[in-house]
Amino acid sequence: MIGVRKIGRPMDLKERSYLVEVARGLAISMAHFARNVVKQDEMPTIQYPEEKRVLPERFRGRHRLTQREDGTPRCVACFCCQTACPADCISIEATEREDGYEKVPARFDLNILRCVFCGLCVEACPCDAIRMDTGKYELSGDDRGSLIYDLNTLLKD
Ligand code: SF4
Ligand code: SF4
Incomplete structure (x- = not known):
């Protein structure tokens, strides 16, 4: 040969x-x-960023937090996602809801720089409060701080 x-x-x-x-x-x-x-x-290449690749339906993009009908976060600050995360990206601070029955996150930070996109946080959530279905994969920022997504950013999508 x-x-x-x-x-x-x-x-x-x-x-x-x-x-x-x-x-x-x-x-x-x-x-x-x-x-x-x-x-x-x-040609197998594309003219990125002008041309974007069509992603599969199950692609795990950037996380988002889902909302209830009244606009409040579905999250009950149970810490399951934080506990399940193998890369220690999620940091939650809990507080009580106004009705006093459930908790809500006072702070929910997700450090995307650490994330390995394993989806375990989504699997662990008992309330369907966190999803990775935004389809967003262009995750860049000017500094490290801008890549730690807070509650408002995660609720926006
Ligand atoms: S996708 Fe995986 S690494 Fe990223 S936040 Fe969720 S559990 Fe952590
Ligand atoms: S996102 Fe889900 S798993 Fe994480 S703290 Fe909120 S309710 Fe619990």
Whole structure:
């Protein structure tokens, strides 16, 4: 087989010069180049960011917190997501609701820099209060602080 050499056998002159392999490499690159020029619509790459890839329905994008009909967070600050998170990204501070029956998060911070998008927080939530269905994946910021999403940011979507 071309390009495969038995281990332990010294390289011959052709192999030591690398010329054949360099020529083979160039030929492969030129063949790809020519094919991409002729068949541009078959290229696997896209013109990102102008062109966006269509994501599968089950794609795990940035998190969001869901709301009840009255606009309050569905979250009851049970800490299940925080406990289930293997990357320690979620930090919650609980307070009591006005009706005194349930808790609500006074603070809900999600550090997306730590997140590994495993979805365990979503699985752990007993109230369907946290989802990863925003489809957002362009998660960049000017500083680290802007990538720690707070309650209001997570409720916005
Ligand atoms: S997706 Fe995984 S790593 Fe990210 S916040 Fe949820 S549990 Fe943590
Ligand atoms: S998002 Fe769900 S799991 Fe997390 S604290 Fe709120 S209710 Fe509990």
